Amino acid sequence: MHKIKPAQTISSAAIGRALDQLRTVVKQRGLKSSAVRETVAEVALRRPGHFSVDDLVSDLRSSGVIDAHPATVYRVLPLLVEAGLLQLTLISTGDGARYERAFEREHHDHLVCTSCGKVVEFCFEAIELLQRDICERFGFELTGHIHELLGVCKECRTTDAVT
Amino acid sequence: MHKIKPAQTISSAAIGRALDQLRTVVKQRGLKSSAVRETVAEVALRRPGHFSVDDLVSDLRSSGVIDAHPATVYRVLPLLVEAGLLQLTLISTGDGARYERAFEREHHDHLVCTSCGKVVEFCFEAIELLQRDICERFGFELTGHIHELLGVCKECRTTDAVT
DNA sequence: GTCATCTTGCGAACTGTTCGCAATTCCGTC
DNA sequence: GACGGAATTGCGAACAGTTCGCAAGATGAC
Numbered sequence: 001m002h003k004i005k006p007a008q009t010i011s012s013a014a015i016g017r018a019l020d021q022l023r024t025v026v027k028q029r030g031l032k033s034s035a036v037r038e039t040v041a042e043v044a045l046r047r048p049g050h051f052s053v054d055d056l057v058s059d060l061r062s063s064g065v066i067d068a069h070p071a072t073v074y075r076v077l078p079l080l081v082e083a084g085l086l087q088l089t090l091i092s093t094g095d096g097a098r099y100e101r102a103f104e105r106e107h108h109d110h111l112v113c114t115s116c117g118k119v120v121e122f123c124f125e126a127i128e129l130l131q132r133d134i135c136e137r138f139g140f141e142l143t144g145h146i147h148e149l150l151g152v153c154k155e156c157r158t159t160d161a162v163t
Numbered sequence: 164m165h166k167i168k169p170a171q172t173i174s175s176a177a178i179g180r181a182l183d184q185l186r187t188v189v190k191q192r193g194l195k196s197s198a199v200r201e202t203v204a205e206v207a208l209r210r211p212g213h214f215s216v217d218d219l220v221s222d223l224r225s226s227g228v229i230d231a232h233p234a235t236v237y238r239v240l241p242l243l244v245e246a247g248l249l250q251l252t253l254i255s256t257g258d259g260a261r262y263e264r265a266f267e268r269e270h271h272d273h274l275v276c277t278s279c280g281k282v283v284e285f286c287f288e289a290i291e292l293l294q295r296d297i298c299e300r301f302g303f304e305l306t307g308h309i310h311e312l313l314g315v316c317k318e319c320r321t322t323d324a325v326t
Numbered sequence: 327g328t329c330a331t332c333t334t335g336c337g338a339a340c341t342g343t344t345c346g347c348a349a350t351t352c353c354g355t356c
Numbered sequence: 357g358a359c360g361g362a363a364t365t366g367c368g369a370a371c372a373g374t375t376c377g378c379a380a381g382a383t384g385a386c
Binding site: 030031032034036037067068069071072075 | 362363364365366367368
Binding site: 195196197198199215216217233234237238258259260 | 374375376383384
């Protein structure tokens with residue numbers, strides 16, 4: 001098991017590869033390319049960490065390049081997920097979806113502090129193997145998983161103790 | 164690892180124990196007892212499987228005992244979770260919360276067929292141990308987790324193949 | 327029985343997300 | 357380069373689950 005290193009700023013070359021991948025999916029699905037979609041993809045890929053749809057809409061607005069309507073972003077995001085650029089995660093926030101870059105990053109799960117909201121990413125081969133094992137035993141073909149550990153971090157525990 | 168046996172119909176004695184447990188929590192929190200709350204608890208405990216808030220409201224209505232307002236049920240449920248009678252679960256449905264009985268049942272996780280919605284419950288000691296291990300390494304105190312495997316069941320795979 | 331407090335019902339409000347539609351953009355074809 | 361069918365976008369309304377505020381009702385300590 002190891003801690004995931006924080007998501008690096010993505011290189012322009014990687015953005016290019018990601019957009020190529022997106023175009024492939026777009027073509028496969030008989031869709032048309034669009035500047036808006038690619039801008040959304042690029043801005044989303046450049047954003048570090050976990051972000052909400054609203055965060056992304058703000059980023060797009062402040063980028064000055066396009067001023068995409070939230071509905072448009074909502075329509076684009078599933079496609080970016082399908083194309084493997086983004087990943088839907090962090091369900092437990094309870095206030096809407098969170099996305100993060102998936103393109104050219106290793107898969108990982110999340111450990112969330114329920115007190116301060118801190119998120120630690122971790123990767124644990126053994127659990128992934130066990131998951132596949134479980135699925136097989138029940139005749140399922142594993143397509144994804146939600147795995148989020150909830151806890152209280154050290155800082156919050158000591159702070160609370162004082163309070 | 165083993166498959167969980169389907170939730171048995173809960174016995175009246177167990178309901179009694181559950182209500183006692185609820186009363187303890189209620190007292191601890193300086194709240195007052197209430198017939199409505201206990202009826203909600205009882206109907207929820209008797210309901211097999213996973214249910215939505217709406218399901219529970221319908222059950223309460225058709226029970227003829229009380230006709231609780233949804234807002235009331237929304238207010239009662241967190242308390243029942245805190246008292247250990249219910250567990251919030253099945254986040255991935257995307258259409259609202261799901262609950263299930265937790266009182267006098269073994270802990271388990273879920274394997275969900277993304278095609279037909281079938282849910283298999285499983286219990287895997289090893290994963291639970293690994294989770295605790297991960298938390299410790301990061302200095303977290305584990306308080307809960309969301310763990311849901313998404314896949315396609317055998318029946319759906321063969322059906323889709325034909326289609 | 328009284329009184330403070332908790333609980334409930336009710337409807338309005340809120341939030342994240344989706345929908346329908348008209349205007350626009352894309353792109354293969356002429 | 358213009359044309360035309362199809363995909364995309366912006367917009368606001370609609371939607372669903374959930375929460376909130378308030379007034380009326382229930383509870384329990386004294």
